[in-house]
Amino acid sequence: MPSPIDPFYVMEVVASAQRHEQEGNAVFHLEVGQPSTGAPRGAIDVAHRLLDSDTLGYTTSRGIPELPPAIAAHLGRQYDLDVDPARIAITQGASGAFVLALLAAFDPGARVAVTTPGYPCYRNMLTALHMTAVPIHVDATTRFQPTVDLLEAAGPLDGVIVASPSNPTGTVLDPDELAALCSWCDEQDIRMISDEIYHGLTYGDVQTATATALSDSAIVINSFSKYFSMTGWRIGWTVLPEELVTPVDRLAQNLVICPAALSQHVALAALDCRDELDAHVDRYAANRQILLDGLPKAGMTDLAPADGAFYVWARTDHLAADSRLLAAEWLRELGVAATPGVDFHPTDGHRYVRFSFCGAPETMHGAIDSLLTWRLRSLSG
Numbered sequence: 314m315p316s317p318i319d320p321f322y323v324m325e326v327v328a329s330a331q332r333h334e335q336e337g338n339a340v341f342h343l344e345v346g347q348p349s350t351g352a353p354r355g356a357i358d359v360a361h362r363l364l365d366s367d368t369l370g371y372t373t374s375r376g377i378p379e380l381p382p383a384i385a386a387h388l389g390r391q392y393d394l395d396v397d398p399a400r401i402a403i404t405q406g407a408s409g410a411f412v413l414a415l416l417a418a419f420d421p422g423a424r425v426a427v428t429t430p431g432y433p434c435y436r437n438m439l440t441a442l443h444m445t446a447v448p449i450h451v452d453a454t455t456r457f458q459p460t461v462d463l464l465e466a467a468g469p470l471d472g473v474i475v476a477s478p479s480n481p482t483g484t485v486l487d488p489d490e491l492a493a494l495c496s497w498c499d500e501q502d503i504r505m506i507s508d509e510i511y512h513g514l515t516y517g518d519v520q521t522a523t524a525t526a527l528s529d530s531a532i533v534i535n536s537f538s539k540y541f542s543m544t545g546w547r548i549g550w551t552v553l554p555e556e557l558v559t560p561v562d563r564l565a566q567n568l569v570i571c572p573a574a575l576s577q578h579v580a581l582a583a584l585d586c587r588d589e590l591d592a593h594v595d596r597y598a599a600n601r602q603i604l605l606d607g608l609p610k611a612g613m614t615d616l617a618p619a620d621g622a623f624y625v626w627a628r629t630d631h632l633a634a635d636s637r638l639l640a641a642e643w644l645r646e647l648g649v650a651a652t653p654g655v656d657f658h659p660t661d662g663h664r665y666v667r668f669s670f671c672g673a674p675e676t677m678h679g680a681i682d683s684l685l686t687w688r689l690r691s692l693s694g
């Protein structure tokens with residue numbers, strides 16, 4: 314029987330925006346969580362060199378030998394933490410890490426808590442793997458993050474996935490909150506999976522902690538896609554509890570053999586390109602302010618705090634009953650591409666839109682100007 318998997322709707326929005334562009338229209342891209350920049354310059358130089366000099370064959374399933382220690386050093390710098398590189402596996406993006414981690418940690422039928430709103434692929438992956446995604450409904454009262462009380466009310470659980478900063482709301486669990494969730498999971502023998510893909514992308518004095526520092530049994534997932542601006546290179550990593558290192562390795566050997574060799578070398582070089590990458594974060598911070606100032610003037614309400622990642626989650630149901638129709642109208646009439654919330658929130662998502670601010674500042678200004686004009690037109694019409 315074919316698997317009953319929902320589409321990742323964002324990708325369909327991306328396809329409509331691309332079609333609109335190919336038809337000769339200008340598009341302000343605020344729909345996808347993909348930096349408008351490529352991999353950092355120093356990393357691209359390595360790619361050019363290796364293409365001419367290296368056979369770029371299979372690597373070990375856990376990655377080229379230099380990359381896990383380099384990531385351990387990066388984590389050491391970021392969190393003042395000593396991580397054994399043997400616990401780090403290199404994967405095909407965070408997505409590949411999730412598949413391996415879920416398969417290694419859980420049996421079919423496992424009940425794994427995921428927030429609603431939240432990143433839709435957690436739910437869809439769990440379904441594909443014959444596990445149950447248990448929705449934890451979160452809202453502004455807990456900054457769209459789970460709490461121990463909410464998890465306790467969810468019934469029996471085998472696992473919990475948290476994302477901080479989160480997609481689509483950008484909200485962050487502060488270190489004490491993450492510690493409380495990790496301790497509760499450890500006490501209850503529930504596996505914590507912490508998606509830290511947006512670490513490095515926070516604004517103001519917001520602090521992020523890693524679950525690796527807080528629990529020996531947590532699985533941490535991360536990626537070169539976001540801070541490192543390398544979505545299409547498809548490289549991520551997971552920091553595993555000791556007992557899952559071999560199971561994940563065996564799964565990787567059989568399912569993917571190894572992540573792409575060239576991409577791993579590029580990722581290794583990207584770890585040394587922090588100046589260029591930090592400049593992107595400064596740009597995101599400026600873009601964020603453009604949206605936080607402009608979106609309310611254009612009629613959006615209930616903006617989530619956007620403390621991290623590069624998204625603003627905003628309420629739109631007073632503007633249109635279904636945000637899918639609203640987003641389609643914006644694309645058609647204004648060339649503004651944004652993502653209706655249905656992906657992230659299966660029941661209430663039609664009331665929200667997610668705006669991504671990882672593009673160029675001109676894109677943010679252009680989109681806000683168009684939305685303001687649209688708003689004035691609808692108010693006067």
Ligand SMILES: Cc1ncc(COP(=O)(O)O)c(C=O)c1O
Binds near residue numbers: 346432480
């Ligand atoms: C919260 C979250 N986790 C995981 C992923 C997957 O990222 P990757 O490109 O590393 O597979 C994304 C991608 O947007 C994401 O937003």
